[in-house]
Amino acid sequence: MEDKAKEAKIKLWSDTLNRVGLSCFSIGVASPVAAAILELTSIPIAVLVYTSLSFFAAFMLLHMASRRVLNRLNDERN
Numbered sequence: 001m002e003d004k005a006k007e008a009k010i011k012l013w014s015d016t017l018n019r020v021g022l023s024c025f026s027i028g029v030a031s032p033v034a035a036a037i038l039e040l041t042s043i044p045i046a047v048l049v050y051t052s053l054s055f056f057a058a059f060m061l062l063h064m065a066s067r068r069v070l071n072r073l074n075d076e077r078n
Contacts, residue, residue: 007073014069021062028055 029052035041036048 006076010069010073014066017062017066017069021059021066024055024062025059028052028058 032041032043032048032052036043036045041048
């Protein structure tokens, strides 16, 4: 029973990291790009690119961390 609880905690932590990463993507990349395409913002394009790249990097790091956490399940099973 203890092993299943530990697996569930690992999966929950991985899912949390992935959701935070997807939030970074939605807030920092998709929303500003959509606003720029629809001409709803007056943000300079250089600022838009820099912030979008920063949020995209955060998204990728969090997503990779999530995958690494899930890989711990395979390591512990073997």
